[in-house]
Amino acid sequence: MERIPEAEWQVMEILWAESPMGAQDVAERLAPGTGWSLATVKTLLGRLLAKGALAHEEEGRRYLYRPAVAREACVAGESRRLVDRLFGGRATPLVAHLAESGQLSEADIAELSKLVKELGK
């Protein structure tokens, strides 16, 4: 699975949320957050197409884009890479770390507790 860099990831997010969609539409949804020009978005779409992360179907003389890889799979790859690199492949230290560095709210902990109970069964 190809690695998807930061900027391209944001494009994917749009299309994971809703697809298929034309370049124009993608650009419109990204603009508020990023300020990217249409040209920039088109470049990113092209690169994602080239690496097979997107598929396109022609609608008239333009393309409609849709993801060709599942968000799940990409997220799995990314988080595995991080856990490998930072925590020697073990997930528990990650959670411990998040907790210690105050990145878990009360609600998070409650939810985790439920989740863990679920997993333990």
Added chain:
Amino acid sequence: MERIPEAEWQVMEILWAESPMGAQDVAERLAPGTGWSLATVKTLLGRLLAKGALAHEEEGRRYLYRPAVAREACVAGESRRLVDRLFGGRATPLVAHLAESGQLSEADIAELSKLVKELGK
């Protein structure tokens, strides 16, 4: 806090594990895993120095390098970035994801359970 790229991270790992240390020594420990030449390692050390991630003290006519930033802090930054990007800043879905994608062993879950219990108090 400056972002530390992949290759430089590996250099930091060496020095987080043991420091201070000369360039030669760092290179020797990296070589088995990476195959990098001494020149490459020196470049990375220089870049890390420039961005303030390392400090150096002169020992004779060479440098001894030591980390100038805590591993903890860097790890915090990296994992926060990931959690923000992939899970909208919420840690619970990360754990859920790790679990679902089979990246948590029995032992992990047991450990997590203990950890969560601890956190809940």
Added chain:
DNA sequence: GCTTGACGACTACGTTCGTAATCGATAACT
């Protein structure tokens, strides 16, 4: 003293990334 070897500094160069302009083709408008 002169050479040799090791050190850090500087330079190099291909690739990826972020951001965008430009171009050739074609559809729409007048």
Added chain:
DNA sequence: AGTTATCGATTACGAACGTAGTCGTCAAGC
């Protein structure tokens, strides 16, 4: 039919990255 707006493709270009060679300097050995 001729102009204009739009589409995807191509090209651009600086910064960051990965990897490494070269250079000036100085210490150690002969």
